[in-house]
Amino acid sequence: xxxxxxxxxxxxxxxxxxxxxxxxxxxxxxxxxxxxxxxxxxxxxxxxxxxxxxxxxxxxxxxxxxxxxxxxxxxxxxxxxxxxxxxxxxxxxxxxxxxxxxxxxxxxxxxxxxxxxxxxxxxxxxxxxxxxxxxxxxxxxxxxxxxxxxxxxxxxxxxxxxxxxxxxxxxxxxxxxxxxxxxxxxxxxxxxxxxxxxxxxxxxxxxxxxxxxxxxxxxxxxxxxxxxxxxxxxxxxxxxxxxxxxxxxxxxxxxx
Ligand SMILES: Nc1ncnc2c1ncn2[C@@H]1O[C@H](COP(=O)(O)OP(=O)(O)OP(=O)(O)O)[C@@H](O)[C@H]1O
Ligand SMILES: [Mg+2]
Numbered sequence: 412x413x414x415x416x417x418x419x420x421x422x423x424x425x426x427x428x429x430x431x432x433x434x435x436x437x438x439x440x441x442x443x444x445x446x447x448x449x450x451x452x453x454x455x456x457x458x459x460x461x462x463x464x465x466x467x468x469x470x471x472x473x474x475x476x477x478x479x480x481x482x483x484x485x486x487x488x489x490x491x492x493x494x495x496x497x498x499x500x501x502x503x504x505x506x507x508x509x510x511x512x513x514x515x516x517x518x519x520x521x522x523x524x525x526x527x528x529x530x531x532x533x534x535x536x537x538x539x540x541x542x543x544x545x546x547x548x549x550x551x552x553x554x555x556x557x558x559x560x561x562x563x564x565x566x567x568x569x570x571x572x573x574x575x576x577x578x579x580x581x582x583x584x585x586x587x588x589x590x591x592x593x594x595x596x597x598x599x600x601x602x603x604x605x606x607x608x609x610x611x612x613x614x615x616x617x618x619x620x621x622x623x624x625x626x627x628x629x630x631x632x633x634x635x636x637x638x639x640x641x642x643x644x645x646x647x648x649x650x651x652x653x654x655x656x657x658x659x660x661x662x663x664x665x666x667x
Contacts, residue, residue, distance in 0.1 A: 461637035
């Protein structure tokens with residue numbers, strides 16, 4: 412029902428080449444991203460970890476084509492975002508990306524179900540199909556009984572799950588999440604990560620999430636570690652975890 416982007420596991424879908432971003436002006440200008448080189452492939456489940464202020468959100472905005480780099484390149488599915496105009500960027504976001512940010516911007520006058528249906532309407536999905544898929548998604552995230560409530564009658568964590576369902580609605584090529592489970596308890600966060608894992612394995616979607624929670628990062632396949640605007644480690648989760656442990660970074664209570 413949804414026209415899927417061409418899905419070829421292993422093909423590069425995000426390519427960063429010497430990506431640099433400076434924020435602020437004059438005396439307060441800070442080089443937040445200092446030349447990142449990263450390639451993420453179709454069907455990868457990646458987490459980005461690093462201290463507060465290391466540039467994770469800045470990077471996510473660039474990956475989401477919501478901000479422009481000062482120099483270097485961001486290629487999304489082979490397209491250099493620098494060469495796209497605002498309309499083309501909007502089209503790219505709409506067709507290929509799903510976002511889950513901490514402020515989820517749900518539409519307050521619509522129900523949870525309608526919020527999840529909305530992106531499908533934009534893609535021309537029939538009302539009954541959109542309703543069915545929205546219902547399935549919300550149910551899989553534990554909200555099956557609350558689909559008709561407006562966001563104002565849902566808890567913060569419930570709203571976050573609605574936003575996650577909305578981001579997944581069109582089965583985007585790439586799902587980007589900046590602390591997508593930041594408002595959720597452990598069991599709901601686990602549930603969401605399990606849903607992500609399923610999408611990666613079954614639909615070859617690519618998922619990139621920022622998380623502070625190393626137990627959650629441990630559930631992804633690859634960890635990219637940012638410190639002070641630079642990639643200091645990048646590799647299979649078990650390997651990066653081991654190096655972080657050697658550096659004393661993984662809390663002892665963690666079982667990743
Ligand atoms: N408009 C701005 N002007 C100057 N510096 C900024 C601006 N916005 C962000 N910064 C700085 O950029 C750096 C990176 O910020 P960013 O939000 O990307 O960090 P982060 O890794 O997402 O942190 P957190 O884990 O706390 O969310 C920070 O040091 C921040 O102070
Ligand atoms: Mg951040």
